[in-house]
Amino acid sequence: MDITIRQAELFLALVRTERVQSVAKEFFLTQSAVSTAIRRFEESVGVPLFDRAHKKITANSNGKTLAEELAPLVTQFQNVTSMFQKDYISGRLEIGASQTLADYLLPQVLYGFQVRHPKAQLSIWSGNSREVVHAVELGEVPVGFIEGEVPSRMLESTLMGSEELVVVSSDKEFAGAKSYTMDELLHYRWILRESGSGTREAFIHQLLEKAQKLNIFMELDHIESIKHVLRNPGTLSCLSQHSIIHELARGALYPVQVEDSFTRNLYQVIHPRQSSTLLMEAVSADISEAIVTASRSLTAL
Template sequence: MRITLKQLTIFEAVARSGQVARAAEMVNLSAPATSMALAELEKQLDARLFERVGNRLSLNSQGSLLLPLATEALQKFDQIEHLFSSPEAEYSGTLNVSASSTIGNFMLAKSAVAFCQQYTQAQVDLDIDNTQAVIKSVLEFRSEIGFIEGQCLDSRIKVEAWHKDRLLVFCHPAHPLAGQHVTPQALRGQPWVMREEGSGTRDYFINAANALDMQPVEKFVFRTPDAIKQAVKQGAGLAVLSELTLEKEVSRKELAIIEVEGLFLERQFYRIHHKSRKSTPLCDRFVGFCTTLLNVEPV
């Protein structure tokens, strides 16, 4: 049985008007076409829906049973059409986003809130983890878009430069090297508080440090910038994090910066998505919104 919306529309028009000719005018069809569609509906249901009383058609018990169901179905269809034809439709629904730690905590969290305040029918589900976890989420189609601090070499992923960031070496304010400009050799043998394996911050720093033969000694490993900053405040060693995460503590003199000769830690942030997945209008609008809100420099 294949009842169509056209048949239900004609049935409801006949039920409301009581005449095939008037119903035909209401649905913009010829009277024969309207009569044929109604007859086909009755055939498919194997039931008469109307009784003729004079020159009018009146619903019988079967037709009275169908009318509220038909009306409800047509209203639902109208709601679907309205939802997807309205200007807000493209920016409705849930957008799944993954971001590595620095980007997620210090850039996209506030962006997601501001975006949903402006686009009230949208929901941004932001998952914050390390770079490798973000890449995996995009590969497995759990996230439509990802933002990472490290490299992605998977051929299934499209990688686009998105923003730039600077890493800073820092320490406890009472550390002998606090506020100093030193050579890489001055840091050899110093204990470090590091991010975990898979972190873009960790990978970028270690590559740069190895190029200068700094030989950093890993003393502690933590997954979050807050845990690393707390460890450094307790004198656990040196650390390196994005300047985005250090602004408050440095201004309060709770942490101090060490400038290392030749260690220029400006890194690229990247936006990634699966090559086989077409970006939705909601995703495109979110990216544009973040670019404006965060004053992301064009690449």
């Protein structure tokens, strides 16, 4: 008996959802039709692919192995059959993104994308750059967007753009007094992101040997927390332009003029075995354009 692409799609959907009802709803079929297709698929493969106990259907070791090998082939076939329908983009995609991108740039980009492509369903999994890289390595997310250099030899990376990192203070008089050397600022109370953050790693790396003298007074996991602590006198931080544009505009934070400049690159990372879908390519193109546009706009301020 021949295996059809639809049977393969139903099999992969059942592995993912573990519910015949969900698969039937997703493919606009009856539950009986889904069950029959899955049974015929198992007969064609020649081994049981699911454990059916207590009304729950879960892929057994055979099913998991087959799903892992079959998924990229089905994706490739779907890409080929839709290559003449590039204006019709649909499907689900979860992307990994480091915190600055996930909080300050990507939400509006993904919102605009879904307005133009209502059949697409996008979501963001966020962490620091190191965590996003790890998630992509493990296959927990198919693609990631990070700040700073890529701490992985396993992944393929694509440079998406770059941005300036800004030393900031809540003290307007101090910030505007003069242009400082970093040596003059090292003893202040620096409030930085946690280890693994792309912002922190880029800043520390560019300080070179001065980093050993930097007074890291506090480490926080969230940028908003850092901005709140910066209200205290004698505190400084180095943050992405994207994350402080509103605070600079309303006078809550001020850029400290420093003789040294700090920048970082922004990358897309993907596992070499990960299939690139039309949806993924379209989303990546929008993100790349947004990064370049935002960098130009901020440079002009």
